[in-house]
Amino acid sequence: MHDQRLCPPEIAKVLTDEDWMRYAMQLARRAEQAGEVPVGAVLVKDNRIIGQGWNLSIARHDPSAHAEMQAIRQAGPVLQNYRLLDCTLYVTLEPCPMCAGALVHSRIKRLVYGATDFKAGACGSVFDLVRHPQLNHQLEVTAGVLASACASQLSDFFKRRRAEQKAQKALLKGLPRPAAER
Numbered sequence: 001m002h003d004q005r006l007c008p009p010e011i012a013k014v015l016t017d018e019d020w021m022r023y024a025m026q027l028a029r030r031a032e033q034a035g036e037v038p039v040g041a042v043l044v045k046d047n048r049i050i051g052q053g054w055n056l057s058i059a060r061h062d063p064s065a066h067a068e069m070q071a072i073r074q075a076g077p078v079l080q081n082y083r084l085l086d087c088t089l090y091v092t093l094e095p096c097p098m099c100a101g102a103l104v105h106s107r108i109k110r111l112v113y114g115a116t117d118f119k120a121g122a123c124g125s126v127f128d129l130v131r132h133p134q135l136n137h138q139l140e141v142t143a144g145v146l147a148s149a150c151a152s153q154l155s156d157f158f159k160r161r162r163a164e165q166k167a168q169k170a171l172l173k174g175l176p177r178p179a180a181e182r
């Protein structure tokens with residue numbers, strides 16, 4: 001039984017990796033609007049959305065509430081299976097070790113990501129957990145789809161946030177200090 005909310009009855013044309021990545025970027029915007037780091041993820045099977053999500057760690061007070069985890073959690077009940085066979089996950093940023101582990105556990109077939117995470121990426125840059133020969137499942141990986149657009153979405157967010165923090169600091173500096181500090 002498919003969840004109709006997540007599975008529109010038909011998508012007329014077969015969408016490309018770029019199309020799905022553009023959709024994941026729209027989901028990332030939802031995170032950004034909520035003040036979260038803009039990462040979006042969509043899980044697709046047979047050209048249908050079976051799970052989607054964006055970062056919600058701050059709002060949920062949950063370090064595991066990454067975009068990929070939201071998408072994976074939605075998909076299990078939709079497929080009525082804890083294994084998400086023959087699915088492709090599209091995500092705007094290379095998954096971290098936690099999400100990479102969940103991708104292996106869920107037996108997702110293919111991972112497509114946008115920007116590379118040179119600090120904590122676990123799908124080919126810092127680590128490569130999703131293709132580790134000692135694990136019992138390996139994913140097919142396509143890296144760098146709309147990479148520069150995905151990277152700009154993130155770097156613009158951090159730039160804006162730094163500017164906001166700077167402005168706030170300057171504002172506080174301009175306020176009279178409490179008498180005890182003078």
Ligand SMILES: [Zn+2]
Pocket residue numbers: 066068095096097098099100
């Ligand atoms: Zn993650």
